[in-house]
Amino acid sequence: MNEEKDWLFDEDELMESIRRFEEMQKKNLQYFFDVHELEEIINYYFDLNDYPQGAQAAEYAFKLHPESTAIQLKFAQHLVYSGKYGRRPSAFKLY
DSSP states (O other): OHHHHTTOOOHHHHHHHHHHHHHHHHTTOOOOOOHHHHHHHHHHHHHTTOHHHHHHHHHHHHHHOTTOHHHHHHHHHHHHHHTOTTOOOTTOOOO
16 A cells, blocks of 8 residues: 555645646746656646646646556547547557
């Protein structure tokens, strides 16, 4: 059980990541976020039903980590929420 907690964020860490993500957007910059951090950011917005912001986070995550299966799943979730079922980025590898 503790092993799982190693990569889960507490609320303060999550809010700091959200603050950085929103600051990045406002200043039109690019910051690095690791895969788990971006997963939590995307989940945060989707849980709030803020799909436009979640979509932006998912698209940014996919640009940073296109090989991450977790990010590919989040990006697919974004496509489903937005009704873009037929869209598949060329970086998606289908096996």
